[in-house]
Amino acid sequence: MRLIQHKKEAYWFYRYLSIFYDKLVNPLFWTKRMRDEALELGQLEQDGLKIIDVGSGTGFTTEGIVRLASAERVTCVDQSPHQMAKAKKKAVLQGCTFQLGDAENIPFGTDEFDRYVSAGSIEYWPNPQQGINEAYRVVKPGGIALMIGPLEPENAIARFMANTWMLFPKEEEYMHWFREAGFQDIRVRYVKPHWVTGRGEYGIAISGVKPRAGLPPAAAPAPAGDAEEKMTAGRWLQLAGRVLIGSLAGFVFIPAALFGYLRRAFNGQQEVPEEYRERLNGYQVTALAVIVLIIGLAIYLI
């Protein structure tokens, strides 16, 4: 179903999620350790690289990028003004350029950037091949594109909820999209938060090198944006339903992550440097307490 894998649905999803995205949701699923490990594949440390971060959101991954590169050389693109407004307020991102735009139709020229980074955004793109073709297009020859995204869960219930929510591609799909776009020297790394202990991989970072200047070898013209989609009363109703049910399917992962943290609270991180230890913050502890209270109340009333 992938209810939120649509530009309009993703826009409205982030219209409200941006309010508590940085405090409650993002740190459960996309941690500093995962981010910095994944960014290594992008080879961002060289001086003077011009970098584009697509689907940059509130700037969590951009914060990792500017640890390695000058903020003045970093351009952030996202379709959500609400997410971008949060990023713009962050002190470390003050030098960055911010541009509203679509990952599947990036508002920049061909062969313009040394590096392309996109983290946790492909899940919402209706046409992921088009988005990866765009990654190829905007990167200079010899430049690297790095895509970070989730993998389809192995557990059947988690897979059902994930696929109801949005796109959780298989590793072969990422590989196929990168090859089709024309990337070479494709490399992969897996990332997961410490509370995920089940079978299978959780998230993937995949990078590729653009071998020559210009458009992807088999590129189709960029499709017209959803901005032109005609919004009838029926479509608004459908959109509201999709955002509501898609959000509910996604939110199932929040208590799962909170309880996962609790389960692993006292082990598994002794070797991890202090700055990378994954702990619940005050907002998450409050959310956990509320969930426990609701479950307790429900059991009492039954």
Ligand SMILES: C[S@@+](CC[C@H](N)C(=O)[O-])C[C@H]1O[C@@H](n2cnc3c(N)ncnc32)[C@H](O)[C@@H]1O
């Ligand atoms: C999970 S957030 C990731 C944000 C950020 N990269 C991070 O690491 O925290 C996904 C972001 O992708 C953006 N997004 C979704 N579809 C998009 C599209 N078609 N074009 C540009 N941005 C998009 C959303 O607005 C949202 O900010």
